Amino acid sequence: MIVRRTFLGLAAAACILTGAAAAQEWPSKPITLVVPFAPGGATDVSARILADQLSKELGQSVVVENRTGAAGNIGVAYGAAAAPDGYTLLYATMGTMTTNPHLYETDFDVMEDLVPISKTFEVDHVLVVRPSLGVDTLEELIALAKEKPEELSYGSAGIGSSVQMFAVMLEMMADIEMRQVPYKGSAEARVAVVSGEVDMVMDSPPSALPHIESGELVAIAVTNSRRNRTLPDVPTMQEAGLEGYEAAAWGALMAPAGTPDEVIQKVSEATQAALANEEVINRYHDSGLDPVSSSPEELRDLIIADTKRWGEIVEAAGIRVE
Amino acid sequence: MEILAGLGIGFNAVFSFENLLYCLVGAILGTAIGVLPGIGATATIALLLPITFALDPLPALIMLAGIYYGSQYGGSTTAILVRIPGEGSSVVTAIDGYKMAQKGRAGPALATAALGSLFAGTVATFLIALFALPLSHLALRFGAAEYFALIVLGLVASSTLAHGPVLKSLAMIIVGIMLSMVGTDLYTGSHRLTFGYMALADGISFVVISVGLFGIGEIIRNLENTTQQDLTTTRVKGLFPTLRDFRLMTPSILRGTAIGSFLGLLPGAGATLSSFASYSAEKRFAKGPVKVGDGAIEGVAGPESANNAAAQTSFIPMLTLGLPANPVMALMIGALIIQGIRPGPTVISSNPELFWGLVASMWIGNIFLVILNLPLIGLWVRLLLIPYRYLFPAIIAFCMVGVYAVSLSTVEVVLVSFFGLMGYALMRLRFEPAPLLMGFVLGPLLEEQFRRALIISRGDPLIFIERPISAGLLGCSLLALVLMALPGLRKKRNVVFQEPESI
Numbered sequence: 001m002i003v004r005r006t007f008l009g010l011a012a013a014a015c016i017l018t019g020a021a022a023a024q025e026w027p028s029k030p031i032t033l034v035v036p037f038a039p040g041g042a043t044d045v046s047a048r049i050l051a052d053q054l055s056k057e058l059g060q061s062v063v064v065e066n067r068t069g070a071a072g073n074i075g076v077a078y079g080a081a082a083a084p085d086g087y088t089l090l091y092a093t094m095g096t097m098t099t100n101p102h103l104y105e106t107d108f109d110v111m112e113d114l115v116p117i118s119k120t121f122e123v124d125h126v127l128v129v130r131p132s133l134g135v136d137t138l139e140e141l142i143a144l145a146k147e148k149p150e151e152l153s154y155g156s157a158g159i160g161s162s163v164q165m166f167a168v169m170l171e172m173m174a175d176i177e178m179r180q181v182p183y184k185g186s187a188e189a190r191v192a193v194v195s196g197e198v199d200m201v202m203d204s205p206p207s208a209l210p211h212i213e214s215g216e217l218v219a220i221a222v223t224n225s226r227r228n229r230t231l232p233d234v235p236t237m238q239e240a241g242l243e244g245y246e247a248a249a250w251g252a253l254m255a256p257a258g259t260p261d262e263v264i265q266k267v268s269e270a271t272q273a274a275l276a277n278e279e280v281i282n283r284y285h286d287s288g289l290d291p292v293s294s295s296p297e298e299l300r301d302l303i304i305a306d307t308k309r310w311g312e313i314v315e316a317a318g319i320r321v322e
Numbered sequence: 323m324e325i326l327a328g329l330g331i332g333f334n335a336v337f338s339f340e341n342l343l344y345c346l347v348g349a350i351l352g353t354a355i356g357v358l359p360g361i362g363a364t365a366t367i368a369l370l371l372p373i374t375f376a377l378d379p380l381p382a383l384i385m386l387a388g389i390y391y392g393s394q395y396g397g398s399t400t401a402i403l404v405r406i407p408g409e410g411s412s413v414v415t416a417i418d419g420y421k422m423a424q425k426g427r428a429g430p431a432l433a434t435a436a437l438g439s440l441f442a443g444t445v446a447t448f449l450i451a452l453f454a455l456p457l458s459h460l461a462l463r464f465g466a467a468e469y470f471a472l473i474v475l476g477l478v479a480s481s482t483l484a485h486g487p488v489l490k491s492l493a494m495i496i497v498g499i500m501l502s503m504v505g506t507d508l509y510t511g512s513h514r515l516t517f518g519y520m521a522l523a524d525g526i527s528f529v530v531i532s533v534g535l536f537g538i539g540e541i542i543r544n545l546e547n548t549t550q551q552d553l554t555t556t557r558v559k560g561l562f563p564t565l566r567d568f569r570l571m572t573p574s575i576l577r578g579t580a581i582g583s584f585l586g587l588l589p590g591a592g593a594t595l596s597s598f599a600s601y602s603a604e605k606r607f608a609k610g611p612v613k614v615g616d617g618a619i620e621g622v623a624g625p626e627s628a629n630n631a632a633a634q635t636s637f638i639p640m641l642t643l644g645l646p647a648n649p650v651m652a653l654m655i656g657a658l659i660i661q662g663i664r665p666g667p668t669v670i671s672s673n674p675e676l677f678w679g680l681v682a683s684m685w686i687g688n689i690f691l692v693i694l695n696l697p698l699i700g701l702w703v704r705l706l707l708i709p710y711r712y713l714f715p716a717i718i719a720f721c722m723v724g725v726y727a728v729s730l731s732t733v734e735v736v737l738v739s740f741f742g743l744m745g746y747a748l749m750r751l752r753f754e755p756a757p758l759l760m761g762f763v764l765g766p767l768l769e770e771q772f773r774r775a776l777i778i779s780r781g782d783p784l785i786f787i788e789r790p791i792s793a794g795l796l797g798c799s800l801l802a803l804v805l806m807a808l809p810g811l812r813k814k815r816n817v818v819f820q821e822p823e824s825i
Contacts, residue, residue: 040653045659106512
């Protein structure tokens with residue numbers, strides 16, 4: 001009985017303390033990092049690398065929990081609905097934050113239910129085509145696509161994936177029309193280009209690299225505004241003549257709205273420190289990602305800008321889901 | 323000689339105390355995970371990914387390969403003992419394996435599964451060593467139209483899976499396909515038949531259906547006849563296969579190995595199809611006194627060899643094209659990438675130690691499994707001696723906890739119960755669940771490839787007959803259907819069914 005009473009007393013004391021002192025003492029117990037994608041994928045791997053380092057920076061273990069399904073919407077909804085005490089954080093991506101809201105009916109509102117902490121990574125894509133298409137430059141590709149409207153095809157990794165969105169953006173900015181052929185992931189889509197089943201795909205540079213080197217794929221341009229580390233000879237879209245094309249997918253840390261500002265600030269600083277760690281940088285590079293941190297404000301601006309941009313593209317391209 | 327040199331590099335790399343230890347740990351972990359109903363590969367992945375970070379690429383891959391084979395073998399163990407297939411590939415093992423267990427021959431069934439797998443694994447290892455490079459291009463010849471045709475052929479052939487009338491098994495296949503349509507449409511992203519439940523957005527999981535239909539359904543049926551249940555499990559006749567068993571299983575293992583080795587090269591559908599295809603083959607060619615479907619050893623030997631051979635050869639498209647056949651292999655690619663190694667056409671020449679080390683480790687993993695599992699057979703069989711009234715609540719609890727642990731979703735637990743009742747009703751009405759599961763596994767592939775082929779051809783259905791491989795496979799399917807529909811010609815069916823396997 002005494003044990004029980006003591007426990008109850010402690011519990012009551014803990015309740016009173018939570019409001020006031022929690023933010024200073026945070027973190028006093030393990031933190032859950034919700035990842036809305038399956039274990040083993042690039043997003044999950046990068047989240048685990050970060051969680052590992054954050055554990056060291058914060059002095060508390062950060063545990064990854066995969067809440068998968070519905071293009072990431074299940075995990076994001078779960079993270080958004082969690083208690084805003086700093087013990088549940090969300091590992092979000094460009095797709096879940098800025099394209100899904102245009103495509104699906106979601107149980108969350110990014111701006112209202114979540115607060116930004118820090119950007120975590122950026123990933124460029126590279127436009128690769130099958131060699132038998134007979135084009136080597138973006139200019140030639142666009143000319144061919146204009147000559148044969150709706151005949152060229154691009155592989156996508158599903159509706160709303162960056163692989164699709166970046167290609168749609170190309171269609172719009174170059175004023176061409178192509179056909180989308182969806183696959184169950186970028187690996188399948190890449191192999192379809194290698195086998196000649198589709199004409200092109202927006203692929204991740206390190207994955208495409210072995211096939212570019214062996215001549216099975218021809219690299220046309222990278223999507224970001226600067227050249228990619230693994231493909232220094234491949235021009236950017238802008239260098240290749242497509243003015244204004246700049247796109248990179250990203251990952252970010254978010255927290256449920258209402259999380260104390262002190263906590264957000266602490267995590268943001270810890271994340272910036274973690275992403276500056278030599279070993280973390282190397283591991284991110286090995287996974288094909290560029291570690292990039294940001295302040296909460298910068299991340300907020302990025303989300304607003306990308307949400308607007310993809311919204312316009314989704315609408316103009318007439319991508320409809322439900 | 324170059325090949326043997328390659329294997330030499332591999333064995334050299336693998337034979338260190340550390341690597342062998344990881345292999346053993348992987349095999350043990352995999353077996354443990356495989357025999358716990360409801361816990362599949364995905365849960366393992368989440369648990370083990372952080373460990374692989376800290377390891378060198380080779381030990382990491384060795385351990386993952388061990389887990390992979392271990393879980394496959396463990397899945398067969400539950401299929402045989404309690405009729406719960408852990409993965410698509412052990413669905414058919416549950417048919418004859420469980421019947422053997424009911425007749426008191428669980429021991430020989432388990433031993434057959436282990437030995438057949440080892441043999442198939444050995445053959446497939448040498449196949450990879452000999453032909454990895456030329457075979458890596460086979461997958462590239464299979465586009466959407468070809469995969470569609472292959473799956474059609476698989477479905478047609480599988481209508482022979484069940485005992486009863488063809489019409490009943492066709493009906494089951496179609497119910498399975500319909501269940502597989504629940505979830506997100508790959509091509510439009512819209513949710514189908516989810517009734518507003520987010521938990522259904524990714525469809526119904528295989529584990530949920532197999533645990534419900536097979537496991538829970540069987541338990542309900544067993545509880546119905548209270549007088550017999552203990553009798554069926556107590557008569558244990560021998561733990562190991564007899565000489566006669568070996569004579570019966572040898573041709574089946576050979577057939578299974580051939581079918582599996584070929585189908586494993588096709589990452590889109592191969593691994594799943596292999597055990598079904600092998601089972602269909604056994605139905606036709608097995609010559610033993612016990613009919614396949616009634617607890618014949620051939621019905622265990624063939625499919626188990628096939629799925630293991632396929633598991634092995636599916637490493638070829640994984641390493642050379644980066645196409646994983648299942649979640650564990652996706653994790654292996656992840657482990658490779660973390661170590662800075664990208665799957666691709668040059669992976670064999672640029673990382674020979676890794677490639678050959680992995681090939682060698684797969685084989686060693688198989689041996690470990692046999693060493694590990696043969697002594698365990700006695701233990702497993704004794705498990706069946708536990709009175710059913712104690713055993714069944716434990717099975718149900720494990721199933722429910724397992725399903726919930728993987729998905730963290732209560733909807734799935736409710737679904738397991740629903741499919742349990744459905745499984746019982748189907749058994750009472752003499753519908754067999756195996757064709758349903760086959761439809762469920764292959765249905766999404768069928769739809770996906772069909773629609774993709776039509777997108778590529780811009781809606782022109784001629785794509786299926788203009789491409790030779792696709793036309794050939796569809797022709798075989800049509801012929802098979804015609805022959806099935808004409809009872810007078812039934813005796814000649816065997817001749818027809820030799821064709822598709824030799825393509």
